[in-house]
Amino acid sequence: xQQHTINTxxxxxxxxxxxxxxxxxxxLFDTGPPTDEAQACLREELDLSRLRHVVxxxxxxxxxxxxxxxxxxxxxNLYLPYRDTLKIEGHEERLEKLAELLLRVGFDQSFLxxxxxxxxxxxVFPQFPERFLTVESDLPxxxxxxxxxxxxxxxxxxxLAGPDWAVTGDVLLRGIFQAPLLDIDLExxxxxxxxxxxxxxxxxxxxxxxRRILPGHRDSIDSIDDTILFYVGKLLDRAAQQxxxxxxxxxxxxxxxxxxxxxxxxxxxxxxxxxxxxxxxLMHCPxxxxxxxxxxxLFEPVSxxxxxxxxxxxx
Ligand SMILES: [Zn+2]
Numbered sequence: 001x002q003q004h005t006i007n008t009x010x011x012x013x014x015x016x017x018x019x020x021x022x023x024x025x026x027x028l029f030d031t032g033p034p035t036d037e038a039q040a041c042l043r044e045e046l047d048l049s050r051l052r053h054v055v056x057x058x059x060x061x062x063x064x065x066x067x068x069x070x071x072x073x074x075x076x077n078l079y080l081p082y083r084d085t086l087k088i089e090g091h092e093e094r095l096e097k098l099a100e101l102l103l104r105v106g107f108d109q110s111f112l113x114x115x116x117x118x119x120x121x122x123x124v125f126p127q128f129p130e131r132f133l134t135v136e137s138d139l140p141x142x143x144x145x146x147x148x149x150x151x152x153x154x155x156x157x158x159x160l161a162g163p164d165w166a167v168t169g170d171v172l173l174r175g176i177f178q179a180p181l182l183d184i185d186l187e188x189x190x191x192x193x194x195x196x197x198x199x200x201x202x203x204x205x206x207x208x209x210x211r212r213i214l215p216g217h218r219d220s221i222d223s224i225d226d227t228i229l230f231y232v233g234k235l236l237d238r239a240a241q242q243x244x245x246x247x248x249x250x251x252x253x254x255x256x257x258x259x260x261x262x263x264x265x266x267x268x269x270x271x272x273x274x275x276x277x278x279x280x281x282l283m284h285c286p287x288x289x290x291x292x293x294x295x296x297x298l299f300e301p302v303s304x305x306x307x308x309x310x311x312x313x314x315x
Contacts, residue, residue: 004017107269239279
């Protein structure tokens with residue numbers, strides 16, 4: 001598996017895509033951002049005329065920004081995560097319901113307008129291809145790629161794994177806390193329960209132990225356990241941070257206090273609001289996280305922090 005590293009404008013830094021000959025066919029995992037530099041990189045490092053399959057881990061700009069370009073430039077099949085295809089088809093409905101959700105947690109109309117503008121910007125939501133297939137149902141069997149749904153960061157995150165490797169997108173990142181995003185579950189029309197989803201994902205991540213991890217950003221992952229413990233440690237830190245706020249305060253009020261009175265980008269407010277909602281779910285039912293961690297043998301290292309955070313009384 002060859003790693004292709006491409007700069008992005010995002011805080012997270014460069015993104016890694018991966019390519020390899022699998023079952024005799026050239027497969028690319030993720031595309032990089034929608035930039036000239038990313039196009040040049042793929043042209044130089046890949047034989048685009050041989051490219052047969054492009055598989056996306058999750059539909060965020062830094063990972064899928066060139067799917068539309070690859071659709072024009074190559075004959076490859078494009079595979080998107082099932083939940084992202086729902087987002088594409090239900091884009092308007094999703095924005096509508098997400099706006100209602102933000103309103104319910106205390107944001108006002110003027111915020112919602114700027115949020116909508118930001119979400120309709122290509123930077124946040126890259127251009128959709130015209131023809132696409134679904135990773136979970138359409139990947140040819142002879143490729144032997146295992147598809148593991150690992151929602152948490154987004155509802156659609158997939159891990160794509162071979163016998164001794166796994167392309168993990170943003171699911172396992174070293175030293176980065178990728179915020180769990182507030183979203184609408186387009187199968188139910190309700191809020192996507194990402195805390196519950198993440199607790200299930202933890203158990204799946206443990207099955208990747210022993211495989212070479214190919215992450216979407218930063219350094220290689222030597223230890224799945226250390227990466228999980230880093231992330232869970234951050235979750236508990238952020239949950240502890242929120243104990244200073246009363247449960248009577250709305251999510252929007254808390255975000256306002258965390259950011260002060262300065263005007264930030266609406267997307268940053270959305271990220272913070274996402275985090276606050278997630279932490280409230282965690283504090284509401286810490287047992288779920290505990291039971292997942294126990295099942296994969298990782299509760300002990302965080303037990304002290306966990307007990308301090310989760311069972312201490314809130315104001
Ligand atoms: Zn990313």
